[in-house]
Amino acid sequence: MVVRLLLEITDLAVEVSGKEILSDIDLYIDKGETHVLLGPNGSGKSTLFMSMLGFPKYKVIRGEILFKGEDITNMTTTERVQLGLGVSFQNPPAIRGVKLKDLLNIESSKNGTKPVSEELSPETVALADKLKFSDQFLERDVNLGFSGGEVKRSEILQLLAQKPDFIMFDEPDSGVDIENVELLAEEINVLLDKDKKPGLREKSGLLITHLGYILNFVGANTAHVLMDGKIACSGDPTEILEDIRKEGFKGCVQCCGIH
């Protein structure tokens, strides 16, 4: 049988400043799958992302993270990203003097699709255009004075240049108007190989969403509900979202318990 498993998180526990934030996390994601992470504010969703990225503040105290069969638990962020992890941040920092264009150039050179140069590849230029960024916009300092929607589109554009194999999306739809959510969803689908038949998809994703609106456009295989740092429930995204809408997170998790 062909191995389809891309990401395996087993018994993961993470502490931040000496306080245990995540525990007993088990999460398995196959190639070609998209999972959704739901949960109330402060339940640990973003913490899980930061831990998977290996940010220094997030200390793994138990468990392990395997990516493409390799144990990445103790790798640096750069090593993980070079192995194929990618992320779109909810609130990325502005970096003065670092142009979006320069960053895109580095990102597309890092994956070997183009040599480092002053000019963007025609492919990146076309993608920028598709995401409604003008040439002048690409000259702006990254995230500096960007609107909410511009931040999200810039994050997706950078991922398109980077071409990761596994992507974490932290609320890619928050603060984005309806028209642009559809535009973003279209590109997220490209990033996740959704244009291919399920068996041929190679890319996977894990998506945090509050309102679930984006799920109308991006199909997901499984949803997980995070409560107090634990995965309280997993299942069909449509059913779980329905439950949450009716019963709230607490009610939903109780239902899960019965299942």
Add this chain to the structure above:
Amino acid sequence: MLRNTLERAEKAKKKKAALGEDIDFENFEGEEAGEHEEIESLKDLSDKNKKSLLKVGVDASETGRAGSFLQIDQSKVCSNCKSEAIELMGLQQAIKKYDWVKDYMWNAVPVDTDKYTAKTALGEPGGYFIRSLPNTKEVFPIQACMFIGDEKVAQTAHNIIIAEENSELHIITGCSTGDDVQSAMHVGVSEFYLKKGAKITFTMVHNWAEQVEVRPRTGVILNDDTTYISNYILTSPVNTIQTYPTAYCQGENSKVVFQSILGGQKDSILDAGSRAILTGKNSSAEMITRAVSKDESQIYTRGHLAGKSPDVRGHLECMGLVLSDDSLIYSVPELEGSSTDLELSHEAAVGKIAEEEVLYLMSRGLTEDEAASMIVKGFLSMDIAGLPPELAAETKKMIDQSIQGM
């Protein structure tokens, strides 16, 4: 009047500067420094010297330049000007040509400021004279270079720059040392006079050897409706620099902008300030400094805004990144308001590279070092406002080149 000037200089011969380490002239060779032959054009320079000049923005091909001036040690080596809007020559030549030139000397910089100004007045300094004629606007810059070619030379220069009424003048100056020079001294007195409606932009790149002592003395006098923009870039190692240009905004609606990019490396001591005395009605000043300290360097960034008339405005901004435990950034902003209805402000922040920014770039595949370097370069590469488009692009190139080594 002249005798009076010399008397004042004589009295100030031993006067220590208010700031900066005291430098002993005895350690250097002054006017007895070897003479250098005059050349027609910078194209006649050796390839090695051309390369040194290019590092400080002085292009030996002279393309896109209104004129070029080069002083090596104490010798005026080259002075040519293509523009009919500008007069360019050595200061000594100008004094001979025009009686009135000496009336300008030592008005913007007092001759008895300290021993360095005194020495310049009492000796036979080099230096240039640049004058833009009334109602002219030359978009191409004059490039001027002060070059130290021999070891242990104490170079002195006295520069007089006059922008006549309603004229616009752009100057790029580069200061540099020959490859074989380690220790030397540079004293440059620069006096700028802006007549009604004039504009001057002055972009200066310094790239000295590691044991060079640098003491520029600069004064700017602004009349009505004038604009003076200074851009100063220093990112290479040097022994000590102490400079504190002063702009006198005497005219109504006069405006001064000082922008500085300072990179401290090795054990350099950089003491760079800017001062604006706002006496003209509705005059304004803006000062922006970006400083990055590495290794054992010390950077003192000073700023002084003195508002002495109603309706004047001034803002002072200094941002510093301290990259090593053994380096230092000391920011001294001073605001002095002595009139009603004025507005003076400052903002200063000294700190480290934001970890959040490093992690963001690492999440895009950059290594920690690549991320830090990108952030530092971005931090230093400030947008220079107020230049014509061609010059803005050229200046951007000069800045990018200067910050490569940071």
